[in-house]
Amino acid sequence: MISLVSTTKVYLEIIKQLREMITDDGLKPGDKIPSERELSERLNFGRSSVREALRALEMLGLIETRRGEGTFIRDFRDHRLVQLLSTFILQDEKAKTDVFETVELIEIDGLQLALRKMKSKDHEELLNWIRTVDVVRHSDFFYRIIRYADNYLLFRIWVILKEYYESLVPEPAQYSREDYLSLAEALAKRDEAKTLSAYRQLRNLSFK
Amino acid sequence: MISLVSTTKVYLEIIKQLREMITDDGLKPGDKIPSERELSERLNFGRSSVREALRALEMLGLIETRRGEGTFIRDFRDHRLVQLLSTFILQDEKAKTDVFETVELIEIDGLQLALRKMKSKDHEELLNWIRTVDVVRHSDFFYRIIRYADNYLLFRIWVILKEYYESLVPEPAQYSREDYLSLAEALAKRDEAKTLSAYRQLRNLSFK
DNA sequence: CCGCAATGGTGGTCAGACCACACATGTCTC
DNA sequence: GAGACATGTGTGGTCTGACCACCATTGCGG
Known part of the structure; x- marks a missing residue:
């Protein structure tokens, strides 16, 4: 049959x-x-x-x-996708560190791309935004960065991870305006080393 | 009522x-x-x-x-993460270049993590595998790398992107055994610059 | 011309029926 | 007694028909 x-x-x-x-x-x-x-x-x-x-x-x-x-x-x-998942994932401690680690990697990736792709107009815009905005929220800053990186897929991944991230920490990340300013300036100079070190300082990363 | x-x-x-x-x-x-x-x-x-x-x-x-x-x-x-999203997005030509670009970024991320986390035992194992295996398939190689990187989330993202990648190109990537060998050796020396340049050579990347 | 009731289309939900499949149990045969 | 087979039970898979709640449109009456 x-x-x-x-x-x-x-x-x-x-x-x-x-x-x-x-x-x-x-x-x-x-x-x-x-x-x-x-x-x-x-x-x-x-x-x-x-x-x-x-x-x-x-x-x-x-x-x-x-x-x-x-x-x-x-x-x-x-679309959201992850909101639900995040409430499920909370339990696993190792998963948390993976999320933190990966978010930082993706943000660095975004910076690398932005380094290569940003136009001078973009740099002006970014610097201007940092100087004039009330408070520089971390997610807003990287939202812009990854937009400049002009890679929609990476952008999506970042957004998803960011949602995880924010569901894992009580309050959103908050660093000083100066840190973002030096990061943006390093980008404008197209100085990779400075950009990365500025990011590390921002995040207080211990590794390399 | x-x-x-x-x-x-x-x-x-x-x-x-x-x-x-x-x-x-x-x-x-x-x-x-x-x-x-x-x-x-x-x-x-x-x-x-x-x-x-x-x-x-x-x-x-x-x-x-x-x-x-x-x-x-x-x-x-x-969980799926980006899976469905991308099946819808694939039609867009720009999306394809995003996939290529992002896969490379993620692989570099994996290398960076492996650089920090691999034990000497791991290095031996990797080198041995490259030398003895019939043919070094790109996905097999990075499967191992990202395992060594010990970040499950990054691993999942990579697997997903890899699947898309392979659905976009007619035949799987295939590079020479020597290229992988020098990459593995650079890792074993914990030499970041050499590792990245080895990867770039492998992929024939033009950018920095 | 305006306002409003009636109507039809749409998603939302439920109950019941039957099928397909996997597993555990029991039964028969040798 | 051991193995092969049959059966029963519980599970997900699917369909049908019914009814409800809501929305937009229509068309009627004022």
Whole structure:
């Protein structure tokens, strides 16, 4: 007897077809996708299976459902993903040190990229921001840095790790305006050694 | 009239209670959680709602369901992280260059950590492996490096990026045994500059 | 023209049914 | 007695149909 049952779970199959449907129809963030009942009919799966697929996508922040209106594609560039995870991960002590360590590595990576990619206009902008802003928040600073680094993937990774990080420490990191200023100046000079040492001073890193 | 309907969606409420249940009972990765039917009864929600909650958690990689057996807590350190995000992002040409760039950064990060953390025993083992193995596959080599770096989170990120990387290039990266050997030797000498230059030569990187 | 009730479409939830699978148990055969 | 087989039970997997809650639109009456 021929197996009519695909080995993959139905809800994953639905997600797959839904994705094809989205690309085929050229749907973009904000657009509405077909209703649950219509998907159920078009794809030949039960509505409950369709809903399971939608819940999975919703949890990932890829879609948004509004009762009485419909289901919409979200701008997945700002999905959360980790908020949930962080509450789970807290227990493992080793995981924490991994998070700290990795955040610092990624930030250094961002600095390295920024070092190569920042234009003088960017440097002016950054310095100006540091000088005029009320208080230099660490996450705001690196938000800018990694933007300048012009690598969206690295940016995403950093944001995710940052969320972990902030869920692990009681209060957000806070260093002095002077530290950020010297960091930004080292960047403007395109001086790698100075940049790294400025970062280390900021973080009070002991290693090399 | 008193609103009996919680404003939050039921499946989120179920996730919340499930989480409490897990911490209260001290369940750990690998442990089995109550069956769908039991959860449905204990929490007073329909089974389909329970299933929607489980699908959401499964999509995040927090649980694993096995037909006929039950639902189990996963080692959340294996969670997807960037996985889904990138499958959507891949279409973008800019995203590809981001992947390449980021993989290289992460590999350098791994090297830096390994530089600080590897024991002499590790160095022996690595050198021996390079000398005796049939062919030095790039992913195998860095698999080891990032293991030595002893940062599970970084390791997970690397594995994910590597998968994308390999899905973007026709054939896996392949460099000469000598290149890996000089890289390993530089590591053994704990010489940072030599290590980085060896990596750059391997990758034929133009930048500093 | 405005305001409002009716209507239809949408997601949200539930109950029940049946299937597919894994495992433990019991039973039969040799 | 030991091994092979059958069976039962519990589990996740899926579908159906029903009903509720909410939203937007329509169209009617003022």
